[in-house]
Amino acid sequence: MKEDYLWDKSGTDAEIEKMENTLAQFRYQETPAPVIIQEKVLTVEAKPKYRFFNFSHAFSFASCAAFVLILLGVWFYNADKILEIGNELAKEITPEVKINLPEKRDFIEPDREIKTSQPTERPAFTKAKFSSKKPISLKAKPFKQTRKKQAVKLTEEEQYAYDQLMLALSITSSKLNLVKEKVAFLESPNLSVKQESQ
């Protein structure tokens, strides 16, 4: 049967067999398989591209900002409590210092004389001798008092204020002197030697 031979070479078909024999010269001749060269691929890590907007930087910035905001919120929410705690701590740390200040009126010394500077008169010019031929007029010019040196006339209130101010200044200076002496005493080398000996 013709069909069988064309399909599975069963039976005979002279025509197809002839064709096969003729075309056999073009048939695949066994050749070795192509030589495979196993390539070793070198992998080079590419540098990461520079990006203006970096997600990791943006994320870290956002997290920092959120943290700061939270801190501020906590601070404002508990500001009163924190201040109270701070005050208590300050009280505990610092010792109590009692300063007995005299009353205002105690410093008033009604009998005290306050000397105020009075303008003094300028001495008169004396004649001087000059070698030059030209006569020089040695007439003394009348003394003109400057406004600064004019006697100050104070009202009673002003005088009182002035006195008080001077009194305060004198007290302050005396206190400062005391402090200065004390500091000098504490810093003196003899004292440290004594303390060591004790």
Added chain:
Amino acid sequence: MSENEMTGNLFLFAGAKAADAKISETKQAEIRLVERICAGDIEAFDELYKTFAPLVHGILLAKLPREDVDDIAQEVFLSAYKNLHTLREKGAVGAWLVMIARNRAAEFYRSKKPTEELSENLQSKDNPQTEAEEILTAIRALPDAYKETLVLRLVEGMTGQEIAERTNLTPESVRVNLHRGMKLLRRKLGIEE
């Protein structure tokens, strides 16, 4: 239906079952082969080459000048080796190779205009080489589906069943291609049926 017909049908059914079992066996063997090649087994690649070289040769012979067929067949296998890991259906390696061969043949004609030198023995009709070339030229002039199947059958000597297995075509379509192609070839060669 007579008893003889029923017995004949039973035999046919049994034959079809046996053929199916054989196909599945060959598929399993192809899958194992491909897996071995993917694992870096060079010997498996040699085995693949021996199995499918006639198929690729036949496909290329149906399209390309004879002197270029061997070189391009080697290129097809090299390309297949490089890209074998991309093959999804490992049991269809034959069809995949056929596709690569067809693409290579198309590339060949895109890059180079085919020129055929006239043979010295062109005039002598009695020379068997001339007759062979004449038949081959007639086959090449047929539509793709017919010429590939006919070359595989007449030149490479494969049976219809083998062609179906290697190319992943159904046996029915191979049978149809063979008969229609043969009919057209006879007509071209002036052979009376």
